Amino acid sequence: MASVTVFMVAEKPSLAESISKILAPNGQYQTRKSYTPVHEYNGQFRNQNARFKFTSVTELSNRTCIQSHNNWDATDPLELFTAPTLKLEANSKQHITKHLQNESRGADYVVLWLDCDREGENICFEVIDNVINSMKEPQKTKENRILRAKFSAITHTDIRRAMDNLVYPNKNESLAVDARQELDLKIGCAFTRFQTRFFQGKYGNLDSAVISYGPCQTPTLSFCVSRHDQIQSFSPEPFWSLAVTVARKNNNDKDKEETLLHWKRERVFDRQIARIFENCVKEANEAIVISVKSERKTKSRPHALNTVELLKHGSSALGIGPHDMMSIAERLYMQGYISYPRTETTSYPKNFDINAVLRTQQAHGVWGSYASELLENGVHKPSGGVDVGDHPPITPMRKAEEGELSGDTWRVYSYVTRHFLGSISPDMRYIRTTAIIKINNEIFECSGSRVDRAGFTSILYSRTSSDTFIPEYKEGERLDITNVKLTEGQTHPPDYLTESEVIGLMEKHGIGTDASIPVHINNICQRNYVKVEGNARRLVPTNLEKIDPDLSLPTMRSDVEKQLNYIALGQAKFKDVLDHSLKLFSAKFKYFTEKIGEMDQLFEATFSVIAETGKIMSRCGKCRRYMKYIASRPQRLHCKTCDETYSLPQNGSIKPYKELKCPLDDFELVLFSTGSDGMGYQLCPYCYNYPPFENISKGMGCNKCTHPTCPQSMIRNTVCPCPQAEVTGCKGRLVLNATLSTQWNLCCNSCNLVSAFTDKLKAVSVTKDEYCDDCGSSILKIEFSKNQTREPLEGCILCDDEISSLLKTR
DNA sequence: GCAAGGTC
Incomplete structure (x- = not known):
């Protein structure tokens, strides 16, 4: 019987391997090293003998660039909206392109195993572009020989089902991604360039090389800024509250317990009224217990761990920022300690072998006995959570003892493992007792709780919640009032958002993905828009944060997403949506540039105008007056009289140089030195020429x-x-x-x-x-x-x- | 020098 060749591609090497393991007969295949590994095996495909070749792409993604508009000075940002874009190869792409072309040579079929989301669909078409001409009979192949596997989990059943139900790649979904790429690029570049130029030409102490704008980073920043505004506009209000303590009658003095009661009204904002309540309670001789109720309560074990939860816990409990957290998790994954750390899934897939994971931890020095106990008594099947079908939740893959991993790496591994153990442990159970107590007509209450079963909390938290006791009151019991005090307090503004809260908000509004959330947060930190403060890791905006509110709404992104959905569903044409959105943003851009004067006023309050900053450096060649040197990034010279700003080479120091003039333009030379080699260059800040000038000016060539x-x-x-x-x-x-x-x-x-x-x-x-x-x-x-x-x-x-x-x- | 999305 004739044999056909089936060429298959996954999104990453690890997936090509695990899917090969599932599909190859008896899990037997040969692996060949190439740019990315190629796994080969014989099998059956559509009732024919087949040779399967399974490989992967890593960094195929094309980068879109705007052709011939890279020059910030020569291009009006408005032109960017209509400029053509180019898909260009990343450097390392050349290898992967060649790899795909070589490996697919003579293939009868291509099966695409890229992630089942839009980005994956988009990469499908990139792969197709690369393999189509290497395949056997390329002209015939297009329709029925290039196939898409749709899978939602890396399990035997799911992968087999996908192989038996191959479909065609969806061009519309891919086009939606193309449209997003183009929009993000054009809008991002246009606004970033305009903002950067406008403000850098005007203000001296803007402490950032670039003032960027993007559909993800800007809304992220705006969360922090709107909290900042709330705090700034907050005016504290005084309030009064009643603190009452009671004690049981008939108790000996020595074990007479006093209990602090909680006032049902909590607090009042009028001093006079507070006094009235205080007197009312003071007049009473005793307090009466109206009711005592005990309730069984449970606290549910956590869902399986996904990336966002890992990041939030890392920031709030471990003091590790999202960016660092991802690189630690990445390392643990590469070394085989934990599973793939980028996932949205919070429930274990059906065939996930929980017991197998538990067995790897049985001999662990710290929680080995806990794991053994779970194995003996049976695990508590996790309830709830969602299987998004991307990757399984984050779990430990093999045992590691504390000495084996260092510092933060160990703390992260420990958390991942404890979280796993916690997610299959019993719920925490406790009993809450609440007594309602009346004094005159005012109602108070007190409550205590007792842990009945610690459950998952004993492994997940280092401190389990301790019990709080109240006396065993009986209904109708009368109590002595031992103290009545009116306390005065003040309302406080909300605190700055913690990094963990920002991550939560981003997830809620669909800003960024599990992979990109840390990048966006890192961006706004690195560019000095916010600073991470204190152990609680709160994000506090710096002075740089004032951006047009219309443009920073989180809905900006979701409105565009809606349009993109129409493309993906085939209900709108790529070009129509793109044109529409580009027109919209180009109009917004025009409005923004006209309105920037208003924004400017905000800036003027916090920044010093450029003409008033900097120190005197060298003479301008046009007006012969001294220009000022602005040291904050990016370093530059500013001439007040001409109202011009001249850029300087970065990453070095600038000094005046002997008052020598450039023969070309009369600007005084400056001395630029990089420090590392101690060498200085004499430089004209205007034409960037350096000596020997005499040759140039004499036309000497x-x-x-x-x-x-x-x-x-x-x-x-x-x-x-x-x-x-x-x-x-x-x-x-x-x-x-x-x-x-x-x-x-x-x-x-x-x-x-x-x-x-x-x-x-x-x-x-x-x-x-x-x-x-x-x-x-x-x-x-x-x-x-x-x-x-x-x-x-x-x-x-x-x-x-x-x-x-x-x-x-x- | 500018976006966001994947991957390493």
């Missing part, structure tokens, strides 16, 4: 070898693009310079006009003996720095729009 027509430097045939050329008759030629390694610029050797590349470029060179067909200028080759992932450009500096858009002329 190369500023390295000083040769007037050095081929390395001179763009031989390129006339100066200076706008005054026709008037001034400038016939200069351009000289190519590089200053401070990445700042490339072109300088006219006659009129000294400088055009600088503001993007970070790896290299700019002149293509030898190639000239533009239209104007005869030299052809320029531009290579971008690594992190830009842009293809090199080649073209004429005067005629090629893309190249000239990279240049800013000063």
